[in-house]
Every structure is written in structure tokens, then in C-alpha cells.
Amino acid sequence: MTSLKDFVLRENDVERNCHIYCKVCGKRVDGELLDLGFTKFIPRIKCECEIKRDKENEER
Numbered sequence: 001m002t003s004l005k006d007f008v009l010r011e012n013d014v015e016r017n018c019h020i021y022c023k024v025c026g027k028r029v030d031g032e033l034l035d036l037g038f039t040k041f042i043p044r045i046k047c048e049c050e051i052k053r054d055k056e057n058e059e060r
């Protein structure tokens, strides 16, 4: 089971049905829980907004 307390929420994140979604583009941003033994965390999946922002930064 995914424990969302292991996920760092960002400004535009919203929790729904035990997952985290970007409220701007609606894409799910929480990945599969990674258990490294000494620590557990949920990696962030890039949403449409972030991918777009990255592209804009590259083009600059």
C-alpha cells in the first residue's frame, strides 16, 4: 500500500483516491514506492506542466 506521507506535496498537487494528481493538468504524479531499506520514498512522476516547463527551459 502506498503511504502518501512519504510523498512531498507541491503547490499544485491534490490528493484523490490515495494518489496524488496535478490539479492543473490532472495527471497522476506519484510513482511506485521505493524501499531502500534505510528510507522509503515515493518518486515524483513529471506531469504535463513539468515536461512543458522543462522543454521551455531547454529552448532558452
Ligand SMILES: [Zn+2]
Pocket (backbone or CB within 6 Å): 022, 023, 024, 025, 026, 027, 047, 048, 049, 050
Ligand atoms: Zn501538471
